[in-house]
Amino acid sequence: MTRLVVVGNGMAGARLVSEVRARDKDMKVTVFGAESWQPYNRVLLSNVVAGSMVPDQVRLLDPAWYADHGVTAMPGVTVTAIDRETQAVVTADGGREPYDVLVLATGSEAVVPPVPGAERAVTFRTLDDCQAILAAARTARGAVVVGGGLLGVEAARGLAGRGLPVTLLHLAGHLMERQLDPEAGLVLAETLTDLGVRTRTGVVVEEIGEHGVRLAGGEEIDGDLVVLACGVRPVTGLAAAAGLEVERGVVVDDEMRTDDPAVFAIGECAQHRGTVYGLVAPAWEQAAVVADLVTGADKTARYRGSRLVTRLKAASVELAAMGETHLTEDDAEVVRFSHRARGTYRKLVIRDGRLVGAILLGETAAVGTLTQLFDRGAPVPGDRAGLLFPGLAAAPVADSPVRMPDAAKVCQCNNVTKGQIRACWESGARDVEAVAAATRATTGCGGCRDAVEGIVGWLCEQEGVSA
Structure with missing residues (x-):
């Protein structure tokens, strides 16, 4: 054996x-x-x-x-x-x-930066870290999060949601610089400000004290709780x-x-x-x-790499980014829409008629369609505006179960298609929990839950049964 x-x-x-x-x-x-x-x-x-x-x-x-x-x-x-x-x-x-x-x-x-007093801070990586953060948050008067990548933004938003004044510090010039371009980073920072997170970019933390941090140049940022989210x-x-x-x-x-x-x-x-x-x-x-x-179930199985879609998991912040988001008009066709007052930013990066990158910040109704195009390398429809504003045009909308092909990938984390969900429903799964148990859809980041609910509800409606 x-x-x-x-x-x-x-x-x-x-x-x-x-x-x-x-x-x-x-x-x-x-x-x-x-x-x-x-x-x-x-x-x-x-x-x-x-x-x-x-x-x-x-x-x-x-x-x-x-x-x-x-x-x-x-x-x-x-x-x-x-x-x-x-x-x-x-x-x-x-x-x-x-x-x-x-x-x-x-x-x-977790990466711990080599700065004096780093031992006073808490990293944000494990469930034990979460327990330590929550224990400190009960008595803290304010929090400082060091690191404005994906984890740092999520930590800052979570702490602000508990009513703590939060300052988010980031070394780079804008938040989530690996996934976002500068304008998207700016819109994200403004969105966080509205949610109680003060953001400072382009700053260097030189020391962590008992009641906050000291920046290069001598400025001090108050915070009884300091959380490190400086990468892994x-x-x-x-x-x-x-x-x-x-x-x-x-x-x-x-x-x-x-x-x-x-x-x-x-x-x-x-x-x-x-x-x-x-x-x-x-x-x-x-x-x-x-x-x-x-x-021995499949001796020919091979891993060929993955096309990544990053989803931010933070209350009241919708964000998805995929592929080559930093390309400009010099390198590719770029379609962009920005409405900072509403916290909305959308960007498509198209090369040789195919989607190679996208950013969706704010309302993300188009994420299903764009993820399919990106993941499958399918040709992009001629109506670019219809991709950015699926509710206003006749472009195929992946988030609509009627128009979504069975091959469309609904759950990126678990590689679950609409066809698999349909087959699961036809086998007796009548709610999201039953579909999740059979396919694992929704059990990763959870970002596809609304889409799965929509598909199950649509199937039940078509057959006249209760969900």
């Missing part, structure tokens, strides 16, 4: 275990997790900070699932070494677990110490296999074709490929 050991029980590791069990009921599976929590949805942690969800609501697998499926789970147990010669992992307490197949899903860790780095120490090839991440091929054929790596710790993916959808796609290979 094949012995599978998974190191890491986060979103990638937990998904791999469940994918393996869906294909093979008998394989011996052991999964180690450094955190004591059961696996949880890290994408939804901003909701925990905001108070709209509690830890139990972001849990991915119930503890009973492991026993019911014959999986040995070791939460709170850290793997400290890989003995490749004898094919076993070594744990912090000196235990050894032999493997035939080893999968590294060690994820990423892949956790690769275990792989490097074992002699596996490591660059930014653990280097893998299209099978997600390292230079040791018995060892795979998936998720945020893995580097595939020079890219380390920091979003959940690629990790889950990689987990499916490895599950196919190690169980």
